[in-house]
Amino acid sequence: MIVRVPDYFGEFSCIAGKCTDSCCLGWEIDIDEDSYEYYMSLSGEIGERLRRDMYETEDGGHGIRTNECGRCMMLNDDNLCDLYIAAGEESLSEVCTDFPRFGIEYRNVDQKCLSLACEEVCRILFSKTEPVKFVEQELFGDSDDDQGVTEEEAAFFEKAQSELIAILQDRTKPVSQRVDEYIAKANEYQKELNGSDVEKHVDWLSFNDFSFDSFDIRFGIVNDMELLRQVWQDYKDDMRNILIEADYEKRMKEYMESADYRENDIEQLLVYFTFRYIMNAIYDSNIIVYAYLCVMFTMIVRDMNAVRFFKNGGKFSIEDQMEVARIFSKEVEHSEGNVEAAKEEIIWG
Numbered sequence: 001m002i003v004r005v006p007d008y009f010g011e012f013s014c015i016a017g018k019c020t021d022s023c024c025l026g027w028e029i030d031i032d033e034d035s036y037e038y039y040m041s042l043s044g045e046i047g048e049r050l051r052r053d054m055y056e057t058e059d060g061g062h063g064i065r066t067n068e069c070g071r072c073m074m075l076n077d078d079n080l081c082d083l084y085i086a087a088g089e090e091s092l093s094e095v096c097t098d099f100p101r102f103g104i105e106y107r108n109v110d111q112k113c114l115s116l117a118c119e120e121v122c123r124i125l126f127s128k129t130e131p132v133k134f135v136e137q138e139l140f141g142d143s144d145d146d147q148g149v150t151e152e153e154a155a156f157f158e159k160a161q162s163e164l165i166a167i168l169q170d171r172t173k174p175v176s177q178r179v180d181e182y183i184a185k186a187n188e189y190q191k192e193l194n195g196s197d198v199e200k201h202v203d204w205l206s207f208n209d210f211s212f213d214s215f216d217i218r219f220g221i222v223n224d225m226e227l228l229r230q231v232w233q234d235y236k237d238d239m240r241n242i243l244i245e246a247d248y249e250k251r252m253k254e255y256m257e258s259a260d261y262r263e264n265d266i267e268q269l270l271v272y273f274t275f276r277y278i279m280n281a282i283y284d285s286n287i288i289v290y291a292y293l294c295v296m297f298t299m300i301v302r303d304m305n306a307v308r309f310f311k312n313g314g315k316f317s318i319e320d321q322m323e324v325a326r327i328f329s330k331e332v333e334h335s336e337g338n339v340e341a342a343k344e345e346i347i348w349g
């Protein structure tokens with residue numbers, strides 16, 4: 001089995017009680033089948049508490065209740081997990097053990113990324129000033145399930161992913177130029193897949209378009225998404241109030257021409273999204289749609305950055321970047337429905 005990860009993967013370790021956010025805040029906590037069975041047999045006070053706080057989900061699965069503030073019922077006042085303390089890490093359900101690691105598997109490859117929904121991952125990623133590299137490690141034990149992907153298909157998409165990331169990391173050019181080349185390259189790959197000369201252009205989605213109309217479409221997409229946490233509603237209200245039609249372009253340029261606009265942050269975002277989404281095309285052959293999705297997500301974070309910049313009175317620190325990216329990721333990336341809604345707009349919009 002080959003495991004492919006970004007070079008900072010090994011730097012991550014959960015900061016637990018020191019985390020100001022915690023992944024147990026504001027999300028549904030799913031319980032996998034094996035954990036459910038284990039929890040049903042777990043003895044002692046922690047077992048009784050768990051059984052009291054578990055519920056059946058609409059699809060017949062199980063989850064752990066959250067309180068009125070959206071905190072997992074196992075999370076104590078020190079932001080530590082009582083289940084972990086009482087029964088150890090192996091007692092945690094899959095979703096708690098895996099987070100913030102997410103990935104895609106195909107043939108003999110397990111490609112994993114660290115999600116920006118985690119505070120510590122944001123700290124690690126935005127502290128990087130060099131282009132991120134991706135490393136592979138061969139582990140014992142091959143998968144005998146090729147997931148319906150041929151060797152040639154795997155090689156095609158791996159090459160596409162590498163080339164797209166290399167374009168984004170070419171620091172001899174401004175990011176705006178890199179993004180144009182990135183979309184052009186994704187279109188080349190898509191044409192090869194489709195066997196046609198037709199290129200896909202999403203007219204309202206150009207990285208260098210600072211028109212209010214373009215922002216308004218992006219905003220409409222996020223505004224219609226499922227709301228997971230109040231902080232997202234507050235952010236959307238700020239976006240509506242600060243990025244107004246009369247001077248959207250002027251405000252974006254003011255932020256982007258300031259000393260606090262860092263191309264490095266934008267590159268890291270684009271590369272992060274690309275590594276997270278492009279390989280999904282191996283299962284639906286929509287490489288250009290994922291490329292646009294990565295650009296759109298980066299543009300939304302850039303809009304959010306500008307909002308924070310003006311709220312701060314013309315300042316935007318690296319800590320602001322870490323927080324803004326986390327708010328976006330936690331709300332948008334971690335709802336399958338929200339990511340699907342964004343994809344649909346790109347496909348049909």
Ligand code: SF4
Pocket residue numbers: 013014015016019020021022023024099100117118119120121
């Ligand atoms: S968000 Fe990250 S650092 Fe915070 S508790 Fe969860 S895994 Fe740990």
